[in-house]
Amino acid sequence: MEICRTKSAIRAQLAAWRPAPIVLVPTMGFLHEGHLSLMRLARARAGATGKVVASIFVNPTQFGPGEDFDSYPRNEARDFDLMRAEGVDAVFAPEVAEIYDPAAQTIVETTELAKTLIGKLRPGHFRGVATIVTKLFNIIRPDAAVFGEKDYQQLAVIRTMVRDLDMGIEIIGAPIQREPDGLAMSSRNVRLAPEDRTAASILSQALDEAEAMAATGITAARLRSHVRATLEAEPRARVQSVDIRDAQSLDTISGPLRRPAVILLAVKFGQVFLIDNRVVQPPKEEP
């Protein structure tokens, strides 16, 4: 596996490999099984002749003031070993100064999607994500890129940006990977205090219940209240948001569910911000 620290090094490596198809897996490192599942999907999409490139970059512009940029977990040597074992061909792991010129003036933003849901809780977050993903796409020029469905809104932002800016890159969503108790895998899970780690399984329990209730014809408002009450019954959970949106457009929904909807959760345990989601189906129509 080639390890490239600079834009020129990764570009030179990729030039030597093209026209082989390139599949990118952008990450912020501290890999877990969820990331490895993205790499396996990338490996399958690249096929025998294609190349898988992963990036490790803890992107400062997607963290707000007071958020966990400094304490975000990092372990590059372990990440490299895991990537090698998954058949990653090259890793791009630059320093911040290699990526951001202090004189830079250009940002990328999905104007509406960036302001709603997590965008309200973390202003500027999706601008940082859209900008770094665009930069990675421009540096690596992949044919396809793989992102986790756990970051549901992030995936929607990236798909919208690729469509709006005619980037011509195939975006592949990878299903959420879960711990045995249902907790969605996340690099942040290691920062949970032991009691919070136990309590955090409430997110997937609330989603399991909601999935069953969605099939009964319940309204979006009642389903949302039920999920919120389930989460609030866990004293260690500080609920940041519970939303039920159209699974495709992320538009708000009123009345009974008539199309697939996504339930989006954001909950803090101590200082650790966790998200989770589930796409749920409306009741089957009577024949």
Ligand code: PAF
């Ligand atoms: O999902 C992530 O890990 C990050 O938001 C991403 C897509 C690598 C951009 O920094």
